[in-house]
Structure formats: structure tokens, C-alpha cells
Amino acid sequence: MNMILPTASISATPNGTTRPQVRIVIVGHVDHGKSTLVGRLLHETGSLPDGKLEMLKAVSARRGMPFEWSFLLDALQTERDQGITIDTTQIRFRTGSRDVVLIDAPGHAEFLRNMITGASQADGAVLIIDALEGVRDQTRRHGYLLHLLGVKQVAVVVNKMDRVDFSAARFKEISDEISAHLIGLGVTPTAVIPISARDGDGVAERTQRIGWYTGPTVVDALDALEPARPLELLALRLPVQAIYKFDDRRIVAGRIESGSLAAGDEIVIMPAGKIAKIKTVESWPVTPVDGPQTAGRSVGITLDRELFLERGDVIGHVGQSPRETRRIHARIFWLHDKPLSKGDQILIRLGTRETRATVVAIEKAVDPGALSNEETTAIARNHVGEIDISLAQPVATDPYTENPRTGRLVIEVNGRIAGGGLVLSVDAGQRAVPIDIVPVESALRPDERSARYHHNGAVVWLTGLPGSGKSTLARALERRLFSLGGSPILLDGDTLRAGLNSDLGFSPQDRAENIRRLAEVASHLARNGHIAIVAAVSPSAADRAAARRIADSAFREIYVATPAEVCETRDPKGHYAKARAGGLPSFTGITNDYQPPSSCELTIDTSTRSVSDAVEQIERMLATTNILFDELADLAANI
Amino acid sequence: MDHLDELEAQSIYILREAFARLKKLALLWSLGKDSNVMIWLARKAFFGRVPFPAMHVDTGKKFPEMYAFRERFGKEWDLDLRVEPCPPIESVDPTLPPAARSAARKTEGLKLALNKFGFDGLIAGIRRDEEATRAKERVFSPRGLEGEWDVRDQPPEFWDHFNASPPQGAHLRIHPILHWTEADIWAYTKRENIPIIPLYLAKDGKRYRSLGDQDITNPVASTASNIDEILAELEDTKVPERAGRALDHETEDAFERLRVAGYL
Numbered sequence: 078m079n080m081i082l083p084t085a086s087i088s089a090t091p092n093g094t095t096r097p098q099v100r101i102v103i104v105g106h107v108d109h110g111k112s113t114l115v116g117r118l119l120h121e122t123g124s125l126p127d128g129k130l131e132m133l134k135a136v137s138a139r140r141g142m143p144f145e146w147s148f149l150l151d152a153l154q155t156e157r158d159q160g161i162t163i164d165t166t167q168i169r170f171r172t173g174s175r176d177v178v179l180i181d182a183p184g185h186a187e188f189l190r191n192m193i194t195g196a197s198q199a200d201g202a203v204l205i206i207d208a209l210e211g212v213r214d215q216t217r218r219h220g221y222l223l224h225l226l227g228v229k230q231v232a233v234v235v236n237k238m239d240r241v242d243f244s245a246a247r248f249k250e251i252s253d254e255i256s257a258h259l260i261g262l263g264v265t266p267t268a269v270i271p272i273s274a275r276d277g278d279g280v281a282e283r284t285q286r287i288g289w290y291t292g293p294t295v296v297d298a299l300d301a302l303e304p305a306r307p308l309e310l311l312a313l314r315l316p317v318q319a320i321y322k323f324d325d326r327r328i329v330a331g332r333i334e335s336g337s338l339a340a341g342d343e344i345v346i347m348p349a350g351k352i353a354k355i356k357t358v359e360s361w362p363v364t365p366v367d368g369p370q371t372a373g374r375s376v377g378i379t380l381d382r383e384l385f386l387e388r389g390d391v392i393g394h395v396g397q398s399p400r401e402t403r404r405i406h407a408r409i410f411w412l413h414d415k416p417l418s419k420g421d422q423i424l425i426r427l428g429t430r431e432t433r434a435t436v437v438a439i440e441k442a443v444d445p446g447a448l449s450n451e452e453t454t455a456i457a458r459n460h461v462g463e464i465d466i467s468l469a470q471p472v473a474t475d476p477y478t479e480n481p482r483t484g485r486l487v488i489e490v491n492g493r494i495a496g497g498g499l500v501l502s503v504d505a506g507q508r509a510v511p512i513d514i515v516p517v518e519s520a521l522r523p524d525e526r527s528a529r530y531h532h533n534g535a536v537v538w539l540t541g542l543p544g545s546g547k548s549t550l551a552r553a554l555e556r557r558l559f560s561l562g563g564s565p566i567l568l569d570g571d572t573l574r575a576g577l578n579s580d581l582g583f584s585p586q587d588r589a590e591n592i593r594r595l596a597e598v599a600s601h602l603a604r605n606g607h608i609a610i611v612a613a614v615s616p617s618a619a620d621r622a623a624a625r626r627i628a629d630s631a632f633r634e635i636y637v638a639t640p641a642e643v644c645e646t647r648d649p650k651g652h653y654a655k656a657r658a659g660g661l662p663s664f665t666g667i668t669n670d671y672q673p674p675s676s677c678e679l680t681i682d683t684s685t686r687s688v689s690d691a692v693e694q695i696e697r698m699l700a701t702t703n704i705l706f707d708e709l710a711d712l713a714a715n716i
Numbered sequence: 717m718d719h720l721d722e723l724e725a726q727s728i729y730i731l732r733e734a735f736a737r738l739k740k741l742a743l744l745w746s747l748g749k750d751s752n753v754m755i756w757l758a759r760k761a762f763f764g765r766v767p768f769p770a771m772h773v774d775t776g777k778k779f780p781e782m783y784a785f786r787e788r789f790g791k792e793w794d795l796d797l798r799v800e801p802c803p804p805i806e807s808v809d810p811t812l813p814p815a816a817r818s819a820a821r822k823t824e825g826l827k828l829a830l831n832k833f834g835f836d837g838l839i840a841g842i843r844r845d846e847e848a849t850r851a852k853e854r855v856f857s858p859r860g861l862e863g864e865w866d867v868r869d870q871p872p873e874f875w876d877h878f879n880a881s882p883p884q885g886a887h888l889r890i891h892p893i894l895h896w897t898e899a900d901i902w903a904y905t906k907r908e909n910i911p912i913i914p915l916y917l918a919k920d921g922k923r924y925r926s927l928g929d930q931d932i933t934n935p936v937a938s939t940a941s942n943i944d945e946i947l948a949e950l951e952d953t954k955v956p957e958r959a960g961r962a963l964d965h966e967t968e969d970a971f972e973r974l975r976v977a978g979y980l
Contacts, residue, residue, distance in 0.1 A: 098719060169845060190870075190871070190872035193874055194854070194870075194873050194874055197875055200873075226874070318736055319732055319735065319762065322760065322763065323763060323764075323767070326763075330761075331732075332728075359763060360760075360763075361759055362759075371717060373721075373722055373725050374717065374721070374725050375719055375724075375725040375726075375761070376730050412872055462811070484851045485875055492870055492879070493871050494872050494873065494874075494877060494879055497877070592830060643813070
């Protein structure tokens, strides 16, 4: 057997792979000549494979069509038939100093998703405009999208100058219009160049016919575009892709989006805010590796302690962590057939995190191609807008002005990417993570606790009118769980008001704070494996939603839906009588300010069933929602 | 970070995304230079082990050197190797030109293997610079129930967010080295000391730039007898990489027809 195993002793060789590489996208209105320009550039820079030009000329002759430069790129059968670019194509050529990857993107509005796919990979862009037709809707739309995609370097070419007799006046007219449009979006064109892609004027040479023009050619302009800016000077952001346990190492894997890291660094894992130290940076075939790892690297690290972390978490340095939020304000583009409307349920991808979300508000929805800025209430296909979204779980993110990599998101509908955009701001009302607070992790792992208690931690939240039976149910449930060997803890709203919450009254603000504290305490207990049973009127749906956010996946809401008349007849604490007599001005039973849950894990009417029935119902709900372990199923799983 | 580091990091990111988001993955190992680089990248991504099967859809018509390579490195790299046969030529679309028809056997073999194992993701080593229709590919490329590619309705893909939800019963192609060039592959092969099949190096004034079935693959004129010389040769050449692949040259749309039907 004769295998070649190259050795490191082979001397270095010149090759194209170590030169700076810039990725450039060519965009503009349909039929303004993008593919023609690309074909011409390939020819002018001597980048065409041998025989390719001859082959295409022969194909054109066979089809009885005049040869077009765009045939080079529009290699798909469908495109030759229709004469338009459907998808994005990449082609490479070299200038004297660098490798250029040209991305040709379709101009047809139908294929905006493909233009975005191409342009999102670019360091710079060439926006092409037909000298005869001037600025069109897709020219404006592409200009806007370049801004949204974060492409800041844009060169404008005014093509088909041969059609306007190389008129300097016409060129200036278009140049002024597009420059004003782009500058209005915060993008300053690096050059505006008059060309004829078909004949070659202005592409690699300033010909006689554009003798009045003194600026750069297209090739010059491409040479002046800078490669992507290094992100290593920004704060560390390492979105977790996965945790691998292939051997005795527990490796946290991900790509460094910005900043750098090294073994020994103190890190914080967001959104949970857990603190750890990087023990090692793992690699293959040589491991571990020393020295800093910088932005762009796909790395694996081990930590100095066992923490629960998962795909979607973001690692930063202590003191420079990303924001934790459940509310995001974003500027987006929309590609789905069905317009995006207020109240829509969507899936958000932010880094490696995936979470359900609700569109809370829509602002500034416009067609970026139209001249008028007429706003609509929904964001239509190929339009843009600003949205407020509420997330089902907290995420770690940055405004895009602070970090272009972790400040952008995509929206998915039915498993397909439907839009994307920039994070403009995160909810300022969320609690900030104080940098000098270092939470101490429990010495016990969750699975150690659940093995003893036969259940996972939970917050069982009983809400309902005074007298509906919350406390009775809570006490019965506590007894039942305890008899099963579990660790239930009763948190009664009134009891806590006597101590922890004794500074609070019954104003809406105080009630909200009362609920927040209850939820924080309950959630702490749940994280430590206990089942916190909260019995609290908690009339405000917003306050209960806040409690659910705090306790997150451990939250189980039970609506004790006993009819008001029955509650008043029971009146165990004498409150109804007192309120009727005018002694309790903000008593919920009388003032009708109770907002029943619209969706909760369980609803129980205690006027129609016994306490033991109700407890059994709760127990079943806890079993089916993965709080109580089904002993038989567990045994089977362990055999 | 140099250019090869960037390519490597991006490919590792893609491989890890595929592993995180799909349930049943396989890597298509054609034994060529590209898929060997891909296996190497997978070992880097997963710290030495390839955590999914490496599948060789075997037409039975490869060069003996390729089979020897498969036997040796399947073991040495500790791969979960699956060798899957292709159906006879008679079962393949007779309207295709001869070489394309022969190559289409591989598509049929792939379909059989997919049905047999129920993979929802196939990792394939195609590159944009190889061929014009491949340039249009997505990194995560959804396929229909019959494995077909709907080039007219490819989903948007940007900022390294991938569409990873194939419909029930369909699969995704994942292309971790889509952004590499032929020169990148060789420069990386050299830097990492990745083994190659000797047919890539010139013998008697000829070498193979691309390896396929024996009967539809021809060597090109070359004197490059090591990787440095291959790189120097690529620096100057204007001959396309797949020039020795007969199926690329039969009719102008043969390759596209193959790809729409599910060919790599």
C-alpha cells in the first residue's frame, strides 16, 4: 500500500490562501446589469477558466442569442431561460493585492431572501444603477437592507452610460439622488463611478468616453474596500453551542463572537449570572492549549466547577457581561408571505439561543423601496419595521451598536427563517446584574436532591379570590407531598406579609412588589429542589406573569376558581363582612379587580369537589409536567 | 488568525450546529481530498472523535488506491464506517447522458441508504468554487421527500443561522466546507498533515485533480509530485478542477439535472 503522509518538513509555498480576502456583494434593481458587471470583472482581471468564454459564446450562438456577459454567472438552466438571477452565486478573482469573493445577488423583488443571504456575508457592497432608468424601488430597498445587514462600505456604479451618451449631467443627477438616500440611512458611499459594463468603460480603465470623470474605476474601488473589522477588541462573547462529555472532560463548546479568552479567566454565564473560572482550553490533536483565543475561533473550554449551563447561554468576562432581558426592541426586515402583526407568536434565534416570543408592538413598518414613508400596522413581505418582542425565557444579548455579533437576531416561522434584524435596545426595566455580587452556588447538585425527594423543584402558585380555598388546598397538598417523602414548603401570602413583606401596603405597586418577593423566595426554594406552595390572591395577571418569569420553567399556576358567592358565604377570615361594612377599601373579593388566568396549568372549583379530590388532581398535574416522578416509569428507565 | 484558521473555525461551527440541531447525522465520505479534510475538521470539532457514522456510498467502481485508503483510515480514525452499495445501472434514468447516468447511480444508492438508516442530516463536502450550481448552495440545504433540491425555493440563510427543521421524512444536506477553495483544501491538508490518496500526485506527467468512478474520471496533465507543487500549479491554472470528470461536460445542464434530483 502506498499512502502519502505529508510531513511538516515541506517548505512553505506561495499560494492565494494567505492574502487578505474581501467579500463583496453586487446589488441593485433587476436588469440594471449586476451579472454583466461581474462577468466583465472576471474577464478584465483575467480570472476566467480557459475555454469558459468560448463555451458560452458557442452556447449563445446555438440558442440564437447575442452573447451576454451575465451568462457566466447565470449558469442555471432556469436562469438562462428567464434571463434573471434567481439565487446568489459566489465567484472569486484576484486583484494585485487581494482575493475578492464576489457575491452576485438577485435584483428581482421576488428573490429578496436570496439577496439577503448573499449580502449578509459581505464586507462591502457595489450598488448598481441603470443610467437610463435611474434610482428605482429595488435600488432604495437594497440600500436600506445593506444598512440593516450592517454593510457599511458601499460603492455606487452608474451603469449603461453608453445608453445616455456618457452624459456627465445625467451621471451627476443620479449620483446626487443616491448619495442623499444612502447618507440618510447612515451609509456614505465610498465612490460613485460611471461605467458601461458591457463595453468595459470604467470597469478596469477610465476610457476616453468618460474622460470627464476623475475618480476610481470599479477595480480601484474594490481594492479600497477593507476586510472585515476584527472583533477581538470588543468584550468577550462566547455563545454556548453544546456541552460535550465524550470522555471524563466536560467541554463547553462554542465560537468566540468577540473579544478573547484564556485559561484562568473569571467568567460569568448569562442569563443565569453564574460565575466560574476557565480551567483549560481544550483542542485536538494537541490539548490543552495555552495563550489567548481570539474572536472567530471555535473553541472548547472546561470550567473549575460543575455548573448547570446549556446551549444558548452566553459567556462573558466578569464585569463585562451581556444584558439579560425578556424584552427586546429590534429593527427587522420581513421575508414571510404572511405579514408580521402585533400578537403574533414567533421563534427567535439569538446567537445559539432559541426561544418563543410574542410581538408586543409594531412601529415604523414601511416599504423601504417606496419613496413615501407611509406606515402600516403590520410588516409586509420584503418590508421593514421596528418591533417590541416579549420572550418566553430570558436571553443574553447586547444592543447592536455595542456588539454587532450578539446584537442581531433572526425570526423563524414554521421552521423556516422568516426575517431578521438588529437589537436596538433591551428592556431597561429589567434588573441589572450587579457586577460586585458573586452568588454562591449550592454544594449540592439538583440531581442529588431530586434523588432524595423523588421530585424536581417547583413553584406551585395557587391564585384565586379570598375564601376560594387556596390555603386549605395548599396545606393538604403540603401534607400529601410530605407523606410521599418530598420536601414541600408552604408560603402563605398573609404569613409573609407579617414579616418579610411587613413594609408593603395594598397599592398596585406594593402588591406587585409583594408578588415579586414571594416569587423570588419561592423560586430560590424550587432551584434547591423543594416544592414551594404559594397561596396568594395575586389578583393582577401582570404580577403573576412576572412571577412566572422569575420562576421560569418551575412555575405551575393553579387557578382556584370557586364562584365568588361561595367564597363570600365561606368568608373564613371575616374579610367579606368587614369589606361590605366599608372597613376594607381595597379588598379584592368585593372590588371585582381579580383578573382570572387565561391560561394556567390547572383550574379547580372547590365548590364542586372534595379537598382530597382536588389534591389528587394537583398531584396528577405535577406528575405529567415532570415535577413528581412516576416511580414505575423511573424504575423501568433504570433497569 | 490566518485565512486557514478562519476557514477551520467556520467549518467547526457548522459541524457543531449540525450535531446540536439534527437527530440522526451521517457524514458522506467519498475518500477524496475534500471529505478527508471534512473528517479532520469533525475530529477537531468533537475533540478527536467523529460522533456520527461516516458513510461511503460505493459504486464499486472506485480506484483500488481508494479502497485501500478506506480500509486503513476507517480503522485508524476510529470511524463508524458504513459502506452502502448502489443499485445496478439499469435502474437509473435512461434519458441522462452516459457518464451522468453512471454518476446518478450514486444518488440512487444514497436514497436507499437514507431509507435504510433514516438519517435527517447528511454532511457533504461540496465547495462553491467547484461548479456553478454548487455555488448556489446553502450551508444547510433542505431536500424534499425524494431527496430532491428545490433551487427555486431555497430558504434565506444569514448570520450563521441555519434552517435545521426538515419536514417529516425529508433530510438536510449540511455543507461545512462550502466556502473553501481547491487551494484552501491543499494548503490545509499540508498544514495539518492529513493523509491523501497518491493518485492526486503526478505520475508519468499526469495526475488526478478530482477522484470519482474509474470509468468516468480522467487524469489531467501535470508534473506536480507533492502538495507544494500542486499549490504552485493551481496558482497559474485556468483549467477547472472537474475538467477530468466526464459527467460535467456531456450537456450544459447535465450536472444541474443531477443535483436537482439529489446528487451531491
